[in-house]
Amino acid sequence: MTTLVWVGGRLRGGGLLDDADEPVVAARDHGWTVGDGVFETMEVVHGRAFALTRHLKRLEYSMARMGMEPVDTEWVREAVGEVLSAAEGLTRLRITVSSGAGPMSSARGDGPHTLVVVANDSPALTECRAVRVPWRRNERSPLAGVKSTSYAENVVMMEFARSRGADEALMANTHGHLCEGTASNILIEREGEIVTPPLASGCLPGTVRGLALEWGAEASLPIRVAAPGELELGVLDEVTSGAAHAAVTSSTRRVQPLASLDGVELAPGPLLTALAEVFADRSARDTDPQPRRA
Known part of the structure; x- marks a missing residue:
């Protein structure tokens, strides 16, 4: 390498x-x-x-x-x-x-x-196999939403995931609401739309998360930020049952549907697949998309 x-x-x-x-x-x-x-x-x-x-x-x-x-x-x-x-x-x-x-x-x-x-020149991450972890993100922490090098709790959660054959760990916040992964944001496809936890949940304001929301909306995909408390961690049970779908977003994964969750093999959702295609097309045409003005 x-x-x-x-x-x-x-x-x-x-x-x-x-x-x-x-x-x-x-x-x-x-x-x-x-x-x-x-x-x-x-x-x-x-x-x-x-x-x-x-x-x-x-x-x-x-x-x-x-x-x-x-x-x-x-x-x-x-x-x-x-x-x-x-x-x-x-x-x-x-x-x-x-x-x-x-x-x-x-x-x-x-x-x-x-x-x-x-x-x-490390190879691209081609799939995501995730598990739920028993620990919770503290949305009231002074480091909530900060990309800090104080990363030890993420290391512990990732080792938990790796011990179970996974490469990402998904967690709730202290209220039990779906929050994020150790190195990714999470998208849920259910009831004909894509929703993602709000920043108030304590998740990182991911760069790809933000672009997925912007580019997905511009492509007329039904995508939005969930209301606080709308997504409980239990929504992942809908994913494992097949009633809903999930994907993670990150700078190294882009928009990547989950291949498995808690050992259950998953099929990609149609809306999330379309969003991944939109992201691939837009990112190929613009390698430095400028931040929106407030």
């Missing part, structure tokens, strides 16, 4: 002078010691990071929610450009920004930020 790493203005890996596995983060960096950082992962399409502008907007949002000083997005764009121009065939890119070096406590230091950009 080809891996490229940009940090501190230098490229590593991909046949360059430095190895991609060379240590690049200081021992006192708060991104390492306490998970004080944010990140974005995106698909690379024909040498370009898909929806980069939207991902950078969410990066800024996450940093503001974390109380971190804003990052120079042009600096980030330049780093991304250096990485993507250094090798062909790259498929996935991640931007990570931490608050930089800090004391041996939860108190934040004075920075400056640490920026790391990593890209590789």
Whole structure:
């Protein structure tokens, strides 16, 4: 696998002078010691990071929610450009920004930020096999809806899923309402429409989720955000019974109907299949769809 790493203005890996596995983060960096950082992962399409502008907007949002000083997005764009121009065939890119070096406590230091950009040519995720997990997302957490590097609870849930032959874990929030996956948003097709949990559920404001809502509506598909509390976790029982259908959305999966849930093989829903086709067509024509103005 080809891996490229940009940090501190230098490229590593991909046949360059430095190895991609060379240590690049200081021992006192708060991104390492306490998970004080944010990140974005995106698909690379024909040498370009898909929806980069939207991902950078969410990066800024996450940093503001974390109380971190804003990052120079042009600096980030330049780093991304250096990485993507250094090798062909790259498929996935991640931007990570931490608050930089800090004391041996939860108190934040004075920075400056640490920026790391990593890209590789890992294969696309071709199907999603999901399970429900017994833990719940805290929609009142200060990190709810933030793409934070404090990711350990997602790791625990993903290992639970992997131990059961799955590659994604779906969860409820503290009210028992359907929320999200560890690395994806969820769409439910039922009663002739597609609905997705609202941001009030505590889910991440996914880039592909947002585009699926926009592009699906523009294609006259019946798609909307559910009302708070409309989707209980039990709606997944309708999916396993065949009365409803489900798909996940993420930057590495796009719109991907579930292949199985809790070990039950599933058929894709017609509306979700149509939405996946709409997304594929629109994303092929526009690799950097601009955010809508408020």
